Amino acid sequence: MANPQLQSVLDHIDKDFDNSLERLFSLLRIKSISADPAFAGDCKAAAEHLAKDIASLGVATEVRATAGHPAIVGKTNAGGRPHVIFYGHYDVQPVDPENLWNRPPFEPVVTDHADGRKIIVARGAEDDKGQVMTFVEACRAWKKVTGSLPIDITFLIEGEEEVGSKNFVPFIEANKDEFKADYVLVCDTGMWDRNTPAITTSLRGLLYEELKITAANRDLHSGVFGGSAMNPIRVLTKILGGLFDDDNRITIPGFYDGVQDLPPDILEQWKKLNLTPEMFLKPIGLSIPAGEKGRLLIEQASSRPTCDVNGIWGGYIGEGSKTVIPSHASAKVSFRLVEGQDPQKIRKAFRDYVTARLPGDCKVEFGDHSAAPAVALDWNMKPLAAASKALSEEWGKETVLMGSGASIPIVADFKRTLGLDSLLVGFGLDDDNIHSPNEKYDLRSFQKGIRSWARILAALAEVK
Amino acid sequence: MANPQLQSVLDHIDKDFDNSLERLFSLLRIKSISADPAFAGDCKAAAEHLAKDIASLGVATEVRATAGHPAIVGKTNAGGRPHVIFYGHYDVQPVDPENLWNRPPFEPVVTDHADGRKIIVARGAEDDKGQVMTFVEACRAWKKVTGSLPIDITFLIEGEEEVGSKNFVPFIEANKDEFKADYVLVCDTGMWDRNTPAITTSLRGLLYEELKITAANRDLHSGVFGGSAMNPIRVLTKILGGLFDDDNRITIPGFYDGVQDLPPDILEQWKKLNLTPEMFLKPIGLSIPAGEKGRLLIEQASSRPTCDVNGIWGGYIGEGSKTVIPSHASAKVSFRLVEGQDPQKIRKAFRDYVTARLPGDCKVEFGDHSAAPAVALDWNMKPLAAASKALSEEWGKETVLMGSGASIPIVADFKRTLGLDSLLVGFGLDDDNIHSPNEKYDLRSFQKGIRSWARILAALAEVK
Incomplete structure (x- = not known):
């Protein structure tokens, strides 16, 4: 001292x-x-x-x-x-x-x-x-x-x-x-x-996007229009549900461009730290790492880029049931970014990904909450x-x-x-x-x- | 008279x-x-x-x-x-x-x-x-x-x-x-x-289900757990997003069992009615029939079984942004059923479909709102x-x-x-x-x- x-x-x-x-x-x-x-x-x-x-x-x-x-x-x-x-x-x-x-x-x-x-x-x-x-x-x-x-x-x-x-x-x-x-x-x-x-x-950096998908010009009754009118929740879940492949990698084209592996010495140090699901996930009630297969849990949690839907909403969300096909559905989606990823490029790649999957008569509006490398x-x-x-x-x-x-x-x-x-x-x-x-x-x-x-x-x- | x-x-x-x-x-x-x-x-x-x-x-x-x-x-x-x-x-x-x-x-x-x-x-x-x-x-x-x-x-x-x-x-x-x-x-x-x-x-009959998928035992911060902890919205959107194939057919195994084609004379009568997207969908701002490919629009809207997510919610849905990974996410899902479909069998098929796609450390709770043939x-x-x-x-x-x-x-x-x-x-x-x-x-x-x-x-x- x-x-x-x-x-x-x-x-x-x-x-x-x-x-x-x-x-x-x-x-x-x-x-x-x-x-x-x-x-x-x-x-x-x-x-x-x-x-x-x-x-x-x-x-x-x-x-x-x-x-x-x-x-x-x-x-x-x-x-x-x-x-x-x-x-x-x-x-x-x-x-x-x-x-x-x-x-x-x-x-x-x-x-x-x-x-x-x-x-x-x-x-x-x-x-x-x-x-x-x-x-x-x-x-x-x-x-x-x-x-x-x-x-x-x-x-x-x-x-x-x-x-x-x-x-x-x-x-x-x-x-x-x-x-x-x-x-x-x-x-x-x-x-x-x-x-x-x-x-x-x-x-990690953060890109935080909001999107709203609109199908019909008003809420519809599913008895009249079910089967013939596109449901924006169907569009939204299809798009968001396709964001990950079976190896838990994010499917947006170009998402991993520029992302580097850890330097070998740091990877060695992190391996020795031996962060296990038992230590990190069990306290929150989980057991299976949700990130990219083949990566250490500590990499998934700190050095790899990620995607999370932070909020989703659409249609009737009260008690009971309502047979509605809503006019629109929305989500908040954020990405944790790592060195080598440009937030603006990722934003464009995400928006292109969504737009490319949109039925011809639906539309999407985007909002941005933040973008930091x-x-x-x-x-x-x-x-x-x-x-x-x-x-x-x-x-x-x-x-x-x-x-x-x-x-x-x-x-x-x-x-x-x-x-x-x-x-x-x-x-x-x-x-x-x-x-x-x-x-x-x-x-x-x-x-x-x-x-x-x-x-x-x-x-x-x-x-x- | x-x-x-x-x-x-x-x-x-x-x-x-x-x-x-x-x-x-x-x-x-x-x-x-x-x-x-x-x-x-x-x-x-x-x-x-x-x-x-x-x-x-x-x-x-x-x-x-x-x-x-x-x-x-x-x-x-x-x-x-x-x-x-x-x-x-x-x-x-x-x-x-x-x-x-x-x-x-x-x-x-x-x-x-x-x-x-x-x-x-x-x-x-x-x-x-x-x-x-x-x-x-x-x-x-x-x-x-x-x-x-x-x-x-x-x-x-x-x-x-x-x-x-x-x-x-x-x-x-x-x-x-x-x-x-x-x-x-x-x-x-x-x-x-x-x-x-x-x-x-x-x-058509109606089967109306509710489901709640739970991952972690509490809401998480995506900076700490993003990439390693499963997000229940990801699970929910993946499951719901997979309900339709590229021909707009519902993918739940057994869903179409027992569903009959229309009698030829009725099909002829309906063809003559010539219900077009211009007549039926344009007033609601749409143009592309969302039902099964190869079916008349009138069949899609009245004689074929359907599936709609009537409501979905999870995570932060207020103004602005919150980098949360929610503990759970929910949806209300209903099916319009036709002759030959047993609501109880469809309910079981739907629940089996969801359960089979659930990660090992997530759980699902179902609620039922109605089931009518x-x-x-x-x-x-x-x-x-x-x-x-x-x-x-x-x-x-x-x-x-x-x-x-x-x-x-x-x-x-x-x-x-x-x-x-x-x-x-x-x-x-x-x-x-x-x-x-x-x-x-x-x-x-x-x-x-x-x-x-x-x-x-x-x-x-x-x-x-």
Whole structure:
């Protein structure tokens, strides 16, 4: 432990942990659902609450307007030492279906997981309020114990990550002179497993499309028109049902163009990690990997491109029965993309695929929700080695450098707009139910997450 | 015109038509949606309203309790003359999506169709309140002009046709001694076209299934589990998307077992009717018949078995995007059945088909909404010839004996429980939007429908 003050900081973190938890709870109680305009006031309240908390660390902090939900910008400028941007988001996913939550999603509690772990349960407990607060609390401990932060930090917290950061990215671009730094720290990723820390070194991209297929000009009665009039649900299911071949490969022509196999050394490291269906799928009630045959499960989940229908609807979906042939049917379809895939090309290939399969008298309308390429990070970046070592010291296990299946499009945006690389450290677990009912964050993730950042901050201060 | 009083009855119908229309409107204003328990009071009100109206014809009429919405039973018992049961229903379909109605669905009006026809617009305008009232008004005219009805009639009007008559059929069975008659008149079918009357001589059956496919035990984030966890929408679309082959034939093994081709003479008659896509599909915005290749359009629409997905839902279906892999996905699937198909065998074949295509770690739950076999009526029945002649006289065109694509399961129930054949006469048109927004009934259908029944009643009085 190079830094003589680090042990005191870690001790303070443990001593003050109940207060850290209460501060997290205050943030979790704010219903900052960015997707629903009804919660715009709550988003603003969350920004103001968190900005005030960051300001209390002696950081000059402002809530800044964007064309959407506001962003938080807070800066220290001691100078002559490393300067990082810390990125996170205060907005959360919608909570529906709310009836599947065991408790109200915005009334956080610490409770017992079935296996005995203590967990924090609330919408945003992990994604991303809990994760953001690991960093804020680590800073608070440094400030409290030593009077200052070990490096210069620009806090840059957004409120639209869950809806594609569509107003945040223009905000960064418009103000990029304010955001000069050495690199970015992002806390929105996970651990390898409950005991093994990880740094995420590649992220899949995301293309998210919506389509609506229309057949007749109105809803029809299946007694009159059944058999003679085309049913748009039949068209939609035929098209979507044909997206995978028997080897679970996606059938869209050109979909895999440019997709590379893993470097042999990484493939070897991943084989040794031996991620089994028992470990990864059994907790969610499944046993058979659904991805491409002949690929490791870890490849399917993190380094291979995918397709998922995220929503589908059409016709009568209420109780009972109605013998209707609907006029139209719709779906939301998204693709996780990997390095080498161009989102715009994949979008065109998908739309061509759908259009080519459309009966002559049906029509399709497309809508796009987002398109972000995959990101591969620099495995040799100096801060990565320092952070990796710090994490290993906290958790007592070697840090895994892993690919993430999820997209964090902002990482590509930071590279493009600010020219900065990102270092992705987080403490989420696969069973955190992010984006689902009963989202949780392990109490241990929160506490050791704070301690981890405290160590990383000390380590990064030494990186020249 | 054999009956010397018929012309006076027809004249009275025309003279009193505005009052007939007002009586229909009174019934249309009652929101008797049988599928939604919130409208149970309205269903009762509709039964009481209609029973009172039938009683005003000098018919001993009661509202009778069933295990569901009540039925109306009204009887004349002069004796020594033909005795028929008249069947119809006072319940209507739900009105969703209500925003697609041009006016409130329970505020009937007479308005102009785009092509100049006068139409009555309201939920139930055709199905089945308008049709029922053609018969009631014909009886009223006979009663008014001659002091009595030309034959004995048992009115039997139900309130659960749109939800499968599940309590009405047991009601008939439990009280079958009350329902002795020569045959049944049913007014719930359509004309051949706007100018050509029709009697429906075969009805397709209906099997209506619901299925829910479950994969993971909870909703998942596609960034974490995309590519490795099975998506139930993928399973559902693959299964439903495979229900048709390239010739538009249904792929469920055994589905066509027992299905016969049309008798050559009927096929010839139907060929001469020359139903074209221009006539049948263009009004609904389509041009390509969606049924089995090599079959006439009229066969596809009326004498061939079909399959339609009437509803599908799963995952996130709100505004915007959510990168969720849902835990489950559902669909409502119905089949129009023809003579020779056993609904229970088709149900088993469908369920086997689905189950055989289910990944090993997914599960399926089935629900059934209804199962009724097809009905072929006696083409040589004497009242049919008499009614056919009466209709031809009213409309000035040869009456078409046609197959109907729709199911009226009660026809099979009357045969089974009471041993009675049914004669199906109605004045609906293909563009009536039944079960859809902006349901209508041509004003001409209503007026000439009343006149048609007046003629048929006279003709049936002569059938020994």
